[in-house]
Amino acid sequence: MNKLSAKHSLLSLDSTIIQKCIHCGMCLPSCPTYQETKIERNSPRGRIALMRAIAEKRMDLTASFAHELYFCLGCLACQTACPVGVDYKTLFEASRQDIEKSKILNNPLRLLARTFLINYLFLSSRRLRTFGRLLRIYQRMGLDRFFKSLPFLPAKLKDMLAQIPSIAPHFSFELIPPRELPINTPTRWKVGLLTGCIQDLVFSKINRDTADVLLYNGCEVICPPEQGCCGSLHAHNGEMETAERLAKKLLAAFPIEELDAIITNSAGCGSHLKHFSDLFPPGTFWRKKAEAWDKKVYDIHEWLIKIGFSPPQAFASTNQSHTVITYHDACHLCHGQKIKNEPRTILQSLPYVQFIELEESDHCCGSAGIYNILQPEMAHKLLNKKVEKIKKTKASIVCTANPGCLLFIEKGLKKHHLNIQTIHPISLLAKGYKLKDTGSSPFLQ
Amino acid sequence: MASLSFPNEALRSLIDHFPESSLLISKEDLIPYSFDATATFYHAPLAVLFPSSIEDILWVLQWAKSNHACILPRGSGTSLSGAAVPQKNSIVLSMTKWNKILETDPDNLTLLVEPGITTQAVQEEAAKFSLFYPPDPGSYKISTIGGNVGHNSGGIRGLKYGVTRNYVLGMEVVLPNGQVVWLGNKCVKDSAGYSLKDLFIGSEGTLGIVTKVLLRLIPKPQERQVILASFPTLEAASEATSAIIKAALIPSALEFLDQKTIECIEAYSPAGFPKESQAVLLIESDGHPQAVQDEIIRISQVLKQYGPLEIKIAENPKQQEQLWSARKVAFSALARKAPTVLLEDVTVPRSSLAQMIHKIQQISKTYAVEIAVYAHMGDGNLHPVFLGDEKNKDLMEKVFRAMKEIFLYAIKLGGTVTGEHGVGLAKKEFLAYQYKSEEFQLLKNIKKILDPDNLLNPGKIFD
Ligand SMILES: Cc1cc2nc3c(=O)[nH]c(=O)nc-3n(C[C@H](O)[C@H](O)[C@H](O)COP(=O)(O)OP(=O)(O)OC[C@H]3O[C@@H](n4cnc5c(N)ncnc54)[C@H](O)[C@@H]3O)c2cc1C
Ligand code: SF4
Ligand code: SF4
Numbered sequence: 001m002n003k004l005s006a007k008h009s010l011l012s013l014d015s016t017i018i019q020k021c022i023h024c025g026m027c028l029p030s031c032p033t034y035q036e037t038k039i040e041r042n043s044p045r046g047r048i049a050l051m052r053a054i055a056e057k058r059m060d061l062t063a064s065f066a067h068e069l070y071f072c073l074g075c076l077a078c079q080t081a082c083p084v085g086v087d088y089k090t091l092f093e094a095s096r097q098d099i100e101k102s103k104i105l106n107n108p109l110r111l112l113a114r115t116f117l118i119n120y121l122f123l124s125s126r127r128l129r130t131f132g133r134l135l136r137i138y139q140r141m142g143l144d145r146f147f148k149s150l151p152f153l154p155a156k157l158k159d160m161l162a163q164i165p166s167i168a169p170h171f172s173f174e175l176i177p178p179r180e181l182p183i184n185t186p187t188r189w190k191v192g193l194l195t196g197c198i199q200d201l202v203f204s205k206i207n208r209d210t211a212d213v214l215l216y217n218g219c220e221v222i223c224p225p226e227q228g229c230c231g232s233l234h235a236h237n238g239e240m241e242t243a244e245r246l247a248k249k250l251l252a253a254f255p256i257e258e259l260d261a262i263i264t265n266s267a268g269c270g271s272h273l274k275h276f277s278d279l280f281p282p283g284t285f286w287r288k289k290a291e292a293w294d295k296k297v298y299d300i301h302e303w304l305i306k307i308g309f310s311p312p313q314a315f316a317s318t319n320q321s322h323t324v325i326t327y328h329d330a331c332h333l334c335h336g337q338k339i340k341n342e343p344r345t346i347l348q349s350l351p352y353v354q355f356i357e358l359e360e361s362d363h364c365c366g367s368a369g370i371y372n373i374l375q376p377e378m379a380h381k382l383l384n385k386k387v388e389k390i391k392k393t394k395a396s397i398v399c400t401a402n403p404g405c406l407l408f409i410e411k412g413l414k415k416h417h418l419n420i421q422t423i424h425p426i427s428l429l430a431k432g433y434k435l436k437d438t439g440s441s442p443f444l445q
Numbered sequence: 446m447a448s449l450s451f452p453n454e455a456l457r458s459l460i461d462h463f464p465e466s467s468l469l470i471s472k473e474d475l476i477p478y479s480f481d482a483t484a485t486f487y488h489a490p491l492a493v494l495f496p497s498s499i500e501d502i503l504w505v506l507q508w509a510k511s512n513h514a515c516i517l518p519r520g521s522g523t524s525l526s527g528a529a530v531p532q533k534n535s536i537v538l539s540m541t542k543w544n545k546i547l548e549t550d551p552d553n554l555t556l557l558v559e560p561g562i563t564t565q566a567v568q569e570e571a572a573k574f575s576l577f578y579p580p581d582p583g584s585y586k587i588s589t590i591g592g593n594v595g596h597n598s599g600g601i602r603g604l605k606y607g608v609t610r611n612y613v614l615g616m617e618v619v620l621p622n623g624q625v626v627w628l629g630n631k632c633v634k635d636s637a638g639y640s641l642k643d644l645f646i647g648s649e650g651t652l653g654i655v656t657k658v659l660l661r662l663i664p665k666p667q668e669r670q671v672i673l674a675s676f677p678t679l680e681a682a683s684e685a686t687s688a689i690i691k692a693a694l695i696p697s698a699l700e701f702l703d704q705k706t707i708e709c710i711e712a713y714s715p716a717g718f719p720k721e722s723q724a725v726l727l728i729e730s731d732g733h734p735q736a737v738q739d740e741i742i743r744i745s746q747v748l749k750q751y752g753p754l755e756i757k758i759a760e761n762p763k764q765q766e767q768l769w770s771a772r773k774v775a776f777s778a779l780a781r782k783a784p785t786v787l788l789e790d791v792t793v794p795r796s797s798l799a800q801m802i803h804k805i806q807q808i809s810k811t812y813a814v815e816i817a818v819y820a821h822m823g824d825g826n827l828h829p830v831f832l833g834d835e836k837n838k839d840l841m842e843k844v845f846r847a848m849k850e851i852f853l854y855a856i857k858l859g860g861t862v863t864g865e866h867g868v869g870l871a872k873k874e875f876l877a878y879q880y881k882s883e884e885f886q887l888l889k890n891i892k893k894i895l896d897p898d899n900l901l902n903p904g905k906i907f908d
Binding site: 016019020022023024025026028029038039040041043045046047049050053059062064065068082083084085 | 469471472473474476477478479480481482484495521522523539541542544561563565584586587710712713714774776777778780781784785786835
């Protein structure tokens with residue numbers, strides 16, 4: 001058995017990873033599911049105890065265990081909190097992989113949804129875009145509203161339909177050429193830009209803003225038009241082999257050696273993209289390529305701080321009023337990549353904004369990949385909490401750096417009839433570079 | 446996962462009585478309750494009950510009595526002595542959902558809470574009224590007041606402010622015989638007979654189930670300063686501590702960390718501890734700004750006589766907070782060093798600190814067992830941490846022998862086998878060494894009077 005598959009099953013996992021947990025309970029206060037239920041099996045240490053029982057063959061992999069691992073958000077707050085350094089991410093992914101292999105949760109509907117989403121749609125950028133085009137038409141014709149108004153549709157289905165985000169008018173490749181050079185600044189770096197899957201459909205504007213910000217800061221931007229999904233969705237949902245296939249596609253799409261950095265603006269992708277080498281056995285061709293890749297992947301905020309970005313300028317006449325903004329830490333940025341200060345530094349550099357810290361900013365908003373679809377009840381509890389905290393800041397803009405969080409928080413704010421915008425920090429920075437002296441809060445326009 | 450020896454019909458009657466949402470019985474539910482934060486002790490309970498009323502507790506007590514089962518009251522299961530590990534035929538009574546503040550009385554400086562509330566939530570409630578709840582165990586974010594009472598827990602501020610016992614004015618307790626009693630009151634003094642509430646503090650869930658706790662709060666100190674002093678040897682840091690106590694200086698905290706501990710907590714989250722020095726003292730002075738200033742100067746003068754490598758003062762509250770948060774995770778962080786970490790809690794008279802520290806180093810060499818040490822040094826309370834490996838029988842054998850020798854030496858110095866973590870399962874073998882036989886019998890008699898059927902957490906503290 002090679003090292004790759006060893007890492008992806010509880011039974012073959014290096015036993016020291018699982019034994020590292022000393023069940024001290026220091027992670028319990030930060031776990032959203034435990035905080036909600038106060039039941040140990042819903043806590044990191046409870047879940048690890050179950051994994052250990054399976055690894056040591058004291059317990060079978062049961063449906064109840066499988067449900068538990070899908071009740072876990074995979075937010076990794078426990079990993080940040082753990083003083084011992086338990087690698088929960090590896091344990092979590094190995095467990096889900098075992099669960100999917102065992103087919104214990106399979107039922108026709110789940111199978112259909114998973115096959116369609118994970119094994120069909122998110123496998124090819126062409127399919128994804130075709131689907132996006134269809135969805136765009138469907139939404140333009142108002143069919144989404146029509147379906148939602150049908151009295152006979154089950155509430156659950158309506159809720160699922162309501163989750164479908166609005167498709168952007170353009171895809172990333174229509175907005176960003178394969179190669180672009182800075183205009184008013186000398187070129188200091190050459191970077192690749194990852195456009196992602198959901199971003200590409202829904203947030204192509206954020207990708208364009210990211211390119212603008214990079215160009216403004218002296219980076220030549222290489223953006224291959226055919227990229228596709230990075231596979232983080234698959235890795236989190238027990239589909240390691242597919243994740244591997246998608247990784248190969250990306251590794252082949254970028255001229256890795258020529259680049260100083262490969263930039264992502266999506267937190268969830270970033271924490272996966274930085275560990276491509278884990279997917280391949282040591283010594284292989286792909287492993288070597290992935291190792292070179294891993295070293296060059298940067299989250300956009302991280303990269304900007306590393307190269308010393310230029311903050312936007314204020315105007316000479318400064319009678320502009322300030323806009324209150326706040327920031328929600330996406331789990332896979334703060335827990336997955338330990339990036340907390342960088343986005344704050346960027347936001348605090350903007351003129352005419354007052355930055356207010358969000359209480360419990362690093363608590364999961366409930367979005368968590370497709371968690372909000374699979375576990376709507378828990379997800380909405382967390383969302384409501386998040387909205388309450390945002391309300392308390394009195395901010396007009398809440399920033400966060402993950403497409404899932406942006407969509408979910410926006411939905412929560414709308415539901416509570418709050419007129420607060422959700423914006424990616426990089427879009428706000430891009431706006432900052434183009435500010436006009438309008439005499440009122442420039443960021444709100 | 447009904448135990449084979451336990452009759453199914455009995456379990457059935459329990460299952461029939463409680464709704465599914467408050468009684469957990471599946472294997473997946475029970476495995477996560479088969480341990481606390483102590484290494485090497487595991488035993489799954491028969492069931493886990495989340496009571497929703499006193500009546501539920503009374504019912505399950507009666508049920509346990511009729512069916513020869515027993516009850517383990519449990520908070521967050523962070524006990525470090527095995528006190529919260531189930532024994533044969535145990536029902537875990539989880540109090541974590543009883544976590545409300547029932548009354549804040551700023552006129553009398555008291556707080557009435559349910560036992561499942563966390564220590565941190567109590568501290569935060571006090572702070573809302575500019576008041577202060579000093580007991581501060583490293584586990585404060587998750588440990589419950591019920592658990593703190595169960596172990597008479599201490600923490601880093603014990604030196605000046607004492608331990609949980611000093612802040613409990615009263616409590617409601619369900620006795621094993623089904624009576625519900627209220628012990629204590631809001632008065633700051635009370636000479637009405639035996640101090641019964643004190644019997645339950647530190648009783649490790651063996652005498653009664655605590656269902657409400659009345660806590661005493663004090664005014665919040667105005668100013669706080671933190672000194673970080675590093676030393677070339679462990680002995681020098683120990684002697685400096687004894688000298689501070691001898692000079693009748695009582696800072697609010699006086700903590701000790703050895704080099705291994707520092708290395709681990711810096712690996713978790715860098716807080717600015719000097720990684721090269723063999724030992725550091727972390728000292729906090731609080732109170733009136735003038736008094737704090739004065740105390741800091743006098744402590745520094747004493748420290749200087751013991752050859753410190755460096756004496757630093759934390760520059761701002763943020764830095765202070767960083768040092769304390771790092772200090773609080775010391776035990777867990779040490780688990781980075783070994784697969785199994787066992788921790789002791791010996792406490793000695795403070796004039797004997799250097800002797801005790803020296804002996805620990807000697808024992809470590811003799812048995813070839815790695816021992817890290819951190820300590821509530823000002824309290825004379827040492828936490829030697831043994832780096833072991835559950836899978837290595839030889840090593841564990843040596844660890845247990847080394848542990849025993851440290852216990853015996855502490856007793857010889859006039860110390861105790863546990864300063865704050867309790868006896869539980871881990872130290873019961875050594876309790877008999879510390880007590881004379883008539884004293885030990887007195888302990889047991891009290892249990893017999895209150896719990897003749899041995900319903901509550903049997904097998905803890907003594908057999
Ligand atoms: C990293 C770490 C750091 C720690 N630092 C410290 C420290 O600095 N100082 C210190 O003193 N301890 C410390 N501890 C030990 C532990 O956290 C304390 O003993 C704490 O008080 C236990 O609280 P708990 O809620 O987890 O109780 P549990 O572990 O659940 O229970 C502890 C005992 O109390 C009993 N009990 C709980 N609730 C009730 C109730 N309602 N009625 C009757 N009995 C009850 C239980 O039966 C058991 O005997 C630390 C532990 C860890 C893991
Ligand atoms: S995961 Fe870490 S913090 Fe949580 S119980 Fe295990 S060792 Fe402690
Ligand atoms: S990943 Fe999040 S939900 Fe899952 S155990 Fe860790 S903290 Fe809890």
